Amino acid sequence: DTGVSQNPRHKITKRGQNVTFRCDPISEHNRLYWYRQTLGQGPEFLTYFQNEAQLEKSRLLSDRFSAERPKGSFSTLEIQRTEQGDSAMYLCASSLIGEQFFGPGTRLTVL
């Protein structure tokens, strides 16, 4: 059990560029979650998958954001046409039943 991993750990991009993050959950976990955390705030839910099905999406997830989990294993989160307000820590978590376990996060800075 190597835990949840996320790549890259840091991403600096220019406004208007597209970025993609990857999350690899704990191997036997069927649920995968994405959250976003800005400075001084608690994490906010974005979306979650059970196997490959996307079951819930937050209203925070604008049409510039898309997430996939094509084979029910790893997941990608893409942000198109990035804005400075997208700068945040993007956290991924996975679970089997109840308890969620988080990865180290990807810190995005949009210049």
Next chain:
Amino acid sequence: GIQVEQSPPDLILQEGANSTLRCNFSDSVNNLQWFHQNPWGQLINLFYIPSGTKQNGRLSATTVATERYSLLYISSSQTTDSGVYFCAVTGGTSYGKLTFGQGTILTVHP
């Protein structure tokens, strides 16, 4: 959606002191977790405690689901306990997403 409030927002202690952090939530919950966020942003699981009492070393937690609150106790605090403590719940109409409180910033001085 479900609301989560944590108190106090900030707590400053001397090493060796005890502390209690509180988490109030507005609806019935299916899941309640306490996390410690380290300086690098990693959320470390402390307790998964939708009800009852658990202990792990110097830390313990109690959730009284019927009264919609949870408490995290830290005894004999150490400087390494410093950081942000989050309470997060799954409840109401959602069984998947965690709703986080604003956190308690704990600073332990030597």
